Structures are given as C-alpha cells and as structure tokens.
Amino acid sequence: MFKKILIANRGEIALRIIRACKEMGIKTVAVHSTADAHSLHVRFADQSVCIGPPKSADSYLHVPSIISAAEITDAEAIHPGYGFLAENASFAEVCNSAGIKFIGPSPESIKLMGDKARARETAKKAGVPILPGSEGVITEEADAVALSRELGFPVIIKAVAGGGGKGMRVVMEESEFASAFVMAQSEALAAFGNADVYVEKYITMPRHIEVQIIADDKGTTVSLGERECSIQRRHQKLIEEAPSVIVDGPLRKQMGDMAVALARSVKYRNAGTIEFLMDENRNFYFMEMNTRIQVEHPVTEMVTGVDLVKEQIRVAAGLPLSFTQDEIKVTGHSIECRVNAEDPEKFTPSPGTITAYNPPGGPGVRVDTAAYTQYVIPPFYDSMIAKLIVYAATREEAILRMNRALDEFIIEGVKTTIPMHKRIIAEPDFQTGNISTKFMERYFSVPK
Amino acid sequence: MNLKELKELIEMLKNTDISELEIERSGVKVRLRKGGDVTFHPAMPRMEYPPAAIIAPTVSEPERPAVEKPQAPAAAPLNQVKVTSPIVGTFYRSSSPDKPPYVEVGDTVKKGQVLCIIEAMKLMNEIESEAAGKVVQALVENGQPVEYGQPLFTIEPA
Numbered sequence: 261m262f263k264k265i266l267i268a269n270r271g272e273i274a275l276r277i278i279r280a281c282k283e284m285g286i287k288t289v290a291v292h293s294t295a296d297a298h299s300l301h302v303r304f305a306d307q308s309v310c311i312g313p314p315k316s317a318d319s320y321l322h323v324p325s326i327i328s329a330a331e332i333t334d335a336e337a338i339h340p341g342y343g344f345l346a347e348n349a350s351f352a353e354v355c356n357s358a359g360i361k362f363i364g365p366s367p368e369s370i371k372l373m374g375d376k377a378r379a380r381e382t383a384k385k386a387g388v389p390i391l392p393g394s395e396g397v398i399t400e401e402a403d404a405v406a407l408s409r410e411l412g413f414p415v416i417i418k419a420v421a422g423g424g425g426k427g428m429r430v431v432m433e434e435s436e437f438a439s440a441f442v443m444a445q446s447e448a449l450a451a452f453g454n455a456d457v458y459v460e461k462y463i464t465m466p467r468h469i470e471v472q473i474i475a476d477d478k479g480t481t482v483s484l485g486e487r488e489c490s491i492q493r494r495h496q497k498l499i500e501e502a503p504s505v506i507v508d509g510p511l512r513k514q515m516g517d518m519a520v521a522l523a524r525s526v527k528y529r530n531a532g533t534i535e536f537l538m539d540e541n542r543n544f545y546f547m548e549m550n551t552r553i554q555v556e557h558p559v560t561e562m563v564t565g566v567d568l569v570k571e572q573i574r575v576a577a578g579l580p581l582s583f584t585q586d587e588i589k590v591t592g593h594s595i596e597c598r599v600n601a602e603d604p605e606k607f608t609p610s611p612g613t614i615t616a617y618n619p620p621g622g623p624g625v626r627v628d629t630a631a632y633t634q635y636v637i638p639p640f641y642d643s644m645i646a647k648l649i650v651y652a653a654t655r656e657e658a659i660l661r662m663n664r665a666l667d668e669f670i671i672e673g674v675k676t677t678i679p680m681h682k683r684i685i686a687e688p689d690f691q692t693g694n695i696s697t698k699f700m701e702r703y704f705s706v707p708k
Numbered sequence: 709m710n711l712k713e714l715k716e717l718i719e720m721l722k723n724t725d726i727s728e729l730e731i732e733r734s735g736v737k738v739r740l741r742k743g744g745d746v747t748f749h750p751a752m753p754r755m756e757y758p759p760a761a762i763i764a765p766t767v768s769e770p771e772r773p774a775v776e777k778p779q780a781p782a783a784a785p786l787n788q789v790k791v792t793s794p795i796v797g798t799f800y801r802s803s804s805p806d807k808p809p810y811v812e813v814g815d816t817v818k819k820g821q822v823l824c825i826i827e828a829m830k831l832m833n834e835i836e837s838e839a840a841g842k843v844v845q846a847l848v849e850n851g852q853p854v855e856y857g858q859p860l861f862t863i864e865p866a
C-alpha cells in the first residue's frame with residue numbers, strides 16, 4: 261500500500277480523498293493555489309504545497325508544479341479527484357513516466373473514452389446499444405440531412421470533443437437543420453479547437469441513468485448499480501439518486517452486465533461510470549464513459565456500503581477489490597442535492613464569504629463539503645459548496661429526510677441553491693419519480 | 709518625485725482598476741501595488757521536513773480573491789524586495805555542489821542576476837533578481853523544497 265498520496269484537487273473532493281487516506285493510514289499531501297491557502301483540504305492534509313496563483317491553468321491544471329510537488333514530498337501516488345486533470349491522458353502519462361502512480365485508469369483508456377466517436381464504436385463492439393446515428397464524424401451537411409431524414413426528426417448534433425453542452429444542437433425539423441449544423445461546428449471549433457460533429461437520434465423525454473463500475477489489476481470488474489441523474493440544468497446535474505425508480509432488478513443486472521462487458525473489452529482499470537440515456541419504454545443507449553470518480557459517487561456508496569475512494573486507492577496499489585459482484589446488494593434509497601453558491605432562480609454565481617454555517621445532521625444525513633464559517637468562496641473555481649446526501653429505507657422516506665435536512669442547512673453570506681432544491685423535491689412529478697432531463701425546463705424556466 | 713506627487717499617485721491608483729503601477733523618472737523608480745505584500749495566512753499547516761525547512765506563509769499575492777476588500781495601497785515594500793519562488797521545486801544556492809553559492813548575504817546584485825536554482829521535474833530553473841541592490845537575507849537552506857510564492861531572498865534596492 262502507498263505510504264503517501266498527493267491529491268491534485270481542491271474543495272470537497274480533496275477532503276473526501278484525505279478522509280479515505282486517513283482511515284487507511286496513508287499520509288496525504290494537499291496542493292493548493294494562493295486563493296485556497298485557508299482551505300480545509302490544506303488544513304487536514306499532513307503536508308501542503310502551494311503550487312501557483314489562483315488561475316487554474318497556473319495551479320490545479322499546471323502539470324509541472326503538481327509533479328514537482330509530488331517529487332519534493334516523496335508522494336508515491338496522485339489522486340486527481342474529478343475535474344481539473346482527472347481525465348487528462350497526458351497527465352496520467354507524465355505521472356507514469358515520473359514513477360508516480362496515477363489513481364485512475366490507464367492513459368490509453370482515458371484517451372479512448374475521451375473521444376466520443378471512438379467510445380461509441382467501442383461500446384457497439386462490446387454489444388452495448390448505442391443511439392442510432394452517424395457512424396463517427398459527419399462533415400457534409402447534405403449527408404447529415406439525408407441521415408437525419410432516415411433517423412426521423414428530432415435529431416441531435418454533437419461535438420466529437422464535446423462536453424458541457426457546447427457544440428450541441430437539437431434539431432426539431434428539417435428546415436432548422438442547415439443553420440444548426442453550422443452553429444454546432446463553429447461552437448465546437450471555438451470551444452475545443454476541433455469542429456468535428458456527429459448526428460444522433462434524439463429522445464424527447466430521456467432519463468440520464470449511469471452505472472458505476474470498478475475494476476482491479478486482475479481484471480475483476482464489478483458493477484455497483486445505477487444512479488438516476490435526470491435532474492439537470494444545462495447538462496449540469498443538480499440532484500442524483502440511487503437506485504432509479506424506473507430500474508428493477510433484472511434491468512439493473514442487464515445494464516450492469518453491459519457496463520462490465522464494455523469495461524472488460526478495453527481492459528479498464530479503477531473506477532468508471534457508463535452513462536446511458538433511457539427512453540420512456542426503458543430502452544437504454546450508451547452515451548459516454550467517465551474515467552474518474554464522480555461528484556455523485558456518495559449515493560452509490562450509501563446504497564451499496566462500498567467506499568469507492570478507498571477501493572480506488574486499493575486497486576491502484578495493485579490489491580484486489582475487497583468484494584465480489586455477488587456481494588453487491590443495493591438496499592434502501594439515497595438522494596444527493598448539490599448545493600451551489602448561486603442565485604436559486606437566476607443561477608448566477610454568488611462568490612463571497614460564508615458568514616454563518618450550520619450543516620444538517622441526524623440519522624441518515626451525510627454532508628460532503630469544504631465549507632465553514634468565514635470561508636471565502638473564491639470566484640476562480642466552480643460554484644459547488646456542498647453535497648447533501650441522505651439515506652433511508654425507501655425513496656419516500658429519503659425525500660422527507662432530504663426536506664428536513666435542507667431546512668437545517670444554514671448558509672448565510674452568499675446565495676445558495678438550497679431553496680431551489682426544496683422546490684424541486686416538493687414537485688409532485690419528482691415525488692412520483694416521473695422525471696426526465698427536461699424536468700428543469702418544465703418547472704424552472706426563467707422568463708427572459 | 710516628492711511626497712505630494714506620491715500621494716497623488718496613490719489616490720489615483722485607488723480610483724482605478726489598475727492593480728499595479730510602475731513609474732521611472734530621472735533615475736527614481738516607484739512601484740505601487742494594490743493589496744499586495746500583506747501576510748494574511750496565519751496558521752498554515754507546514755510541510756514536514758527536517759527542522760531547517762520551515763515553510764514560511766506565502767506572501768505577496770497581487771491576485772487576491774476579488775471578493776476581499778482591497779487594502780490600502782502599499783508603498784512600504786519599496787525599501788525591501790522579497791524574491792519569491794515562481795515554481796514548486798528544490799532550491800539550490802549554487803549551480804553544482806562543488807561550486808560556491810551564486811550570492812551570499814551582503815553581496816550586491818544587479819537586476820536579472822542569477823540568485824539561485826530551483827529544480828523542478830529534473831529541469832534546473834535559474835531564478836533572477838527582480839531588483840538591483842544588496843542581499844540582506846537568504847531565507848531558504850540549500851537543497852530544501854520550496855513552494856510557489858515562498859520568499860527566497862530579501863533584497864534592499866540600491
């Protein structure tokens with residue numbers, strides 16, 4: 261096992277990893293920008309190294325500084341968390357060549373899954389259903405129109421290098437196609453330096469359902485059930501839960517088996533998530549694979565009892581998984597609300613100082629955060645300040661528990677999305693589980 | 709440049725978005741910076757190295773969170789300049805173990821003169837003096853790790 265791990269991240273996920281390390285008897289090194297000198301991850305790590313100014317490009321994304329910090333502190337492994345360098349294949353490569361273990365999949369796996377078109381092909385080969393669409397990049401508008409007619413409108417145009425909704429266009433009818441195609445290409449070029457796009461059938465009321473997997477060096481690959489992440493706004497997840505109301509035992513096994521087959525087909529190692537779109541008839545289609553620990557991993561931990569971060573560290577150290585597929589049972593229900601420092605209606609960021617802070621507690625409540633009273637939320641990074649996770653025997657009880665936990669959660673000094681979460685979970689459609697990725701548009705569209 | 713002019717400059721800087729201003733006139737150089745050079749990290753956890761390597765709190769960040777209130781313009785650092793590490797790495801005072809240090813306390817250095825080396829990812833990075841003047845303090849022991857923004861030398865400008 262590693263003696264010392266460097267955490268190349270900040271905020272709650274850095275703290276989450278430090279917690280896992282402490283419980284495993286592993287020393288930790290925090291890296292931080294000058295803006296984060298007072299952060300909890302800096303305080304609770306055994307050592308800390310300031311790696312640069314506030315701008316991410318010069319600190320949390322600055323590979324030479326991070327490798328250098330690992331070298332001067334004799335860290336044997338680096339946990340990248342999520343975001344920043346977590347899905348950067350060349351960072352994983354640099355770690356390997358510097359003799360530092362990257363806690364995650366191989367650079368090859370990151371590269372393969374980071375390329376959406378190749379990932380689709382890989383999924384198809386592994387027998388995972390994919391949305392009907394262009395097989396790879398489509399450059400000519402005429403070909404794209406012809407294909408869209410064949411698929412039937414609506415269709416969606418997506419950037420090959422895409423993410424976060426950029427370079428993405430839904431086309432409801434043929435007359436709108438030409439301009440949307442050009443827009444998607446130029447957006448893709450502007451955002452990713454690559455204008456390649458592809459076209460797919462568009463599902464009108466889709467659910468976003470993802471399957472957690474983890475694999476060790478022996479190739480033992482286990483699925484840990486699904487997460488329902490349909491409550492999103494502009495492709496940013498707001499509420500996640502496990503299990504999904506729409507997924508029953510047989511479907512869970514089917515999706516899990518496919519996720520495992522895909523991971524095995526590329527000799528995937530460590531934790532990963534396979535995202536699916538599901539239509540009203542419970543047909544599911546591969547969307548993409550995320551080659552990192554995810555923000556919403558706690559809901560899976562709550563319903564399976566597995567500590568995913570500890571398992572990541574175990575398998576990175578070459579140890580076998582501490583459980584088998586047969587031992588994974590999904591019990592109870594867990595919900596996570598992402599609390600952001602944002603205006604709850606307009607969603608504009610609200611950085612500033614937290615003047616009063618009271619996290620909720622009591623049975624079945626978990627708060628993953630790096631916030632505290634007098635904490636200054638810097639304007640340089642993302643706006644998430646806390647993940648509020650509840651666990652209960654049933655979904656109904658979990659919603660009630662979430663409601664009272666949101667009431668107890670006091671954050672003053674900045675605006676937060678707590679009131680928005682209260683509204684969402686009070687919606688009858690949320691309570692009955694009648695949700696899709698269109699939920700926020702339907703109930704929370706802000707008049708322009 | 710007299711005191712009145714300096715005060716006027718400070719007032720002017722206060723009312724603008726400019727965070728740093730450098731003026732050179734008839735051999736006198738003045739640098740004004742908003743909200744910089746204030747130590748504001750009280751109890752930072754330290755790196756655990758041998759006793760000599762106490763990591764000083766980071767100083768002198770011009771890019772402070774926009775949400776913090778700006779401090780009074782500081783003209784104080786004029787008489788002493790702290791040379792801080794621009795990178796994370798290992799600090800060396802000479803180009804190789806059998807060579808003498810680049811500079812000793814008491815030496816007079818020119819602007820741009822090499823003060824030390826910081827090794828990061830097997831690359832030797834020469835750190836140059838930001839000011840001409842006298843080296844009054846060497847703050848890090850040879851061979852010790854340094855972090856971004858850590859003060860390395862204090863220089864009294866000539």
